[in-house]
Amino acid sequence: MSKALLYDSTLCIGCKQCEQACATQNKLDYNDAVAGEEYQSAHKLTCILSRGDKFMRRLCMNCQEPSCASVCPVGALKKTALGPVTYDPSKCMGCRYCMVACPFSVPKYEWGKLIPKVQKCVMCPDRVAQGKATACAEICPTGATKFGERDELIAEAQKRLHDNPGNYVSHIYGLEEVGGTSVLLLSAVPFETFGYRTDISKDPLPMLTYRVLSHIPDFVPLGGMALGGLWWITHRREEVALAEGRQTSSEKKNGGKR
Amino acid sequence: MGRGTIFRLTFWKLVFLFLMAAGLYATFLRFTQGLGASTHLSDQFPWGIWISFDVLCGVMLAAGGFTLTATVHILNIKRMHSIIRPTILTAFLGYVLVCVALMYDLGKPYNIWHPLIMRNPHSVMFEVAYCVMLYTTVLALEFSPIVLERFNLQRPLKIVKKILIPLVICGVILSTLHQSSLGTLYLIMPEKLHPFWYSPLLPVFFFLSAIAVGLAMTIFESSMSAKHFGLQLELPVLEELGRVLVVVLGVYGILRLEDLWNRGALKLAFHPGYETSLFWLEISLAIILPLILLSQPRVRSSPKGLYFSAVLVVLGFITNRMNVSITGFEGSTGVRYFPKWSELAVTGMIIGAGFALFGLAVKYLPIFPKEELAHETASEPAEIVPVTAGVLEHAGD
Secondary structure, three states, rough: OOEEEEEEOOOOOOHHHHHHHHHHHHHOOOOOOHHHHOOOOOOOOEEEEEEEEEEEEEOOOOOOOHHHEEEEEEEEEEEEOOOOOEEHHHHHOOOHHHHHHHOOOEEOOOOOOOOOEEEOOOHHHHHHHHOOOOHHHHHOOOOOOOEEEEHHHHHHHHHHHHHHHHHHHOOEEEHHHHEEEEEEEEEOOOOOHHHOOOOOOOOOOOHHHHHHHHOOOHHHHHHHHHHHHHHHHHHHHHHHHHHHHOOOHHHHHHHHOO | OOHHHHHHHHHHHHHHHHHHHHHHHHHHHHHHHOOOHHOOOOOOOOHHHHHHHHHHHHHHOOOOOHHHHHHHHHHHHHHHHHHHHHHHHHHHHHHHHHHHHHHHHHHHHHHOOOHHOOOOOOOOHHHHHHHHHHHHHHHHHHHHHHHHHHHHHHHHHHHHHHHHHHHHHHHHHHHHHHHHHHHHHHHOOOOOOOOOOOOOOOHHHHHHHHHHHHHHHHHHHHHHHHHHHHOOOOOOHHHHHHHHHHHHHHHHHHHHHHHHHHHOOOOHOOOOOHOOOOHHHHHHHHHHHHHHHHHHHHHHHHHHHHHEEEHHHHHHHHHHHHHHHHHHHHHHHOOOOOOOOOHHHHHHHHHHHHHHHHHHHHHHHOOHHHHHHHHOOOOOHHHHHHHHHHHHHOOOO
8 A cells, every 4th residue: 555656767858847846845946056956955855867868866765664764763754654754854853864874865954054954855745645646746747757556566667677678777676675665766777877776785774773772672681680690799709708707908909809 | 390280281271272262163153054064064974073073982982981880889899999980070071072062963952852752762873862861860970979079968978879889780781782882873874884894793893892992091091190180090900901901802803803704894904995094094003003012911010001002992993983984984975074174173172171171070079089189209009009998988989
C-alpha cells in the first residue's frame, strides 16, 4: 500500500517543469538562476541533471528504511506508511546527523538562516494522503516521472527493461539499494554518470547501528551488577584484612593489589 | 618563584585574553549571522571542528573521570586517591564545555532539550544525548563534595557520600555507553567513511581509546599541576598508570591491526596519499611511539618520559577523532574541510575557559590536599606516603 515514484530517463526531455512544480509546492523561489543549478540545495529539492542529450533526476529517495529517520534523535524525520519520509521542523534541533548519515547525501541545510531548517523532498505527503500524485509527477508532460503503487511501478519498470533492453542499463535503481527506496530510477546510461553510487549496500543501513544499540537494555543491569559485585569483593577483602588484624597502612599503600 | 614565573603568568594571561576576545567576537557572529557566515560548514560537510574537536575529543579527554573513579572506588585501589579530585574536576569541566560547544553547533540550540520528551530509541544521537546529560549530572554530584566541603555544608555532604558508590557505578555505565556510542554514530555510514576508519568495531575502539586517553590525561594533568602549582608529583602512582596504559594501548593496537587486516584495508596503508599520511600520523602518535616509550621501565620512572608519552597518546587520539570525523569523509564528499577562523576562535575560547576554570577551582576549592599545596620543595618520593595517608582521611569523595 506504499506509494512510489518511477523516473524513466529515456522519457525525460529535460523541460524542468518538475523542478518548478516542486518549488511552488514547497513555497520556494524558482527563477532562471535556480533552474541553472544542477544540484540539490535548501532552495532546490529536486533537479534535472543533463549530460549531452541524456537526463537524470535527483531527489530524496524516500527510502523504505531511511537512515535519516533512524538517526534523528528527536524523531523529526519519519517514514510514513504511504511512502513519504516527512520532516517536522518544530522538533528539529539542528544536529545535522541526518545529513551526515544519508547514504545519498540528500538532506540540505539552510546555512544562511538564523533559525535554519533541514530541506529535502518529502514526496508531497499532504497530496499523497489525499490520494493525489506528487506535484512533480502531476506536471510531467511525458510521463518520465510517474506516481503510483510501489509494487505496480516495479512491475512496470521490469516490463520496460524486458521490452526494450537496448534502451536501458539493466538495473532498477532503488529496487534493492539500502533495502529499497520509494523512488525508482531507470537510466539509459550507467547511473555513475550522474553520481549515483551503485556500490551501495543492499541491506537497510539502520540495522548497523541498531544492532549495537539493542544491547543497551542488557548491558545496563549486567554492567551494574558486575561493578557492584567488584566493589563488594574489593571492600570485603579490606574488611577481612582489617578483621584479621593485618597491617592496614601497608595494605592501603599497595591498594587492592594482592 | 623568580622573574620567569611572573613573565610566564602575564604571557598566559595575554593569551587567555586574546582567546576570550576572539571567541566572543566569533560568538557574536555565530548568533547574529548564523552557521553559514561563521563556519566553513556546507551541505557536503555538515559536521566540522565543533563536533570533531569540541565534542568528540572533549568527551574523550574527560574520560579520566570514569576511569579513575572506577579504579579508586570500585577496584578499591586507594593509592590513586590523591589524584582523584583534579581528575573529577577536569571531567566535570570537560562535559560542561562539551555542552557549551553543542550550543554553538546545533542549528537550533534552544531545542537542545527536545530529546527529553521526543524520543527515538533507534538513534545513537538520542542515546548519546541522554548519556551525556545524565553523566554530566553524575559528575556534578561527584564534584559536589569539594564545593560542599569548602562551605562546610555537612548535611548534603553526608547524603552525597552515602550515594557515592551507586553514583560511581552509574557514571561508569553511562561513560561506557556514550564513549562507545560516539563511535557507533559512524556505523551507519559504511559507504561514506574511509576504510582506514570505518569498522564494525568502532564502538570498541572509541571505548578503549577513551580509557587510554583517560589514563594519559591523568598523567598529563598531574604533571602540569605539579609544575604550575608547585605540588609534589605522585610519581609511583603515575608510573602505575603508565604501566596500565601500555596494556590498554597494546590491546587497542592489536585489535586495530587485526581489524584492518580482516577488512583488507591494511594494504591501503602502503599506498601514499592524503589519508595514508594522516593514518600513519595517528598510528605513530597514538600507538607505536607511546608503546615503545612506555614499555621501558626507564621511561616510566622518569617524570619527563611519562609526561612526554602521555602527551603523545593524547595528541594521537585527537588525531584519531579528527580522522574519523573529518579526514575519513573528505574522500567520499569530494571536498576539503578546513575550519573558518571563527570556528577556531570558539574552540580556542572554550579551551582557554577550561584552563582558566581549572586554575580558579584549584585556587578556591580544596582540589589538592592542603599538605601538598603547602609543600615547598620537591623531595624524595618516599615522602609521598604520609601525604597520601592524609588524603585518605577525607576519603569518600
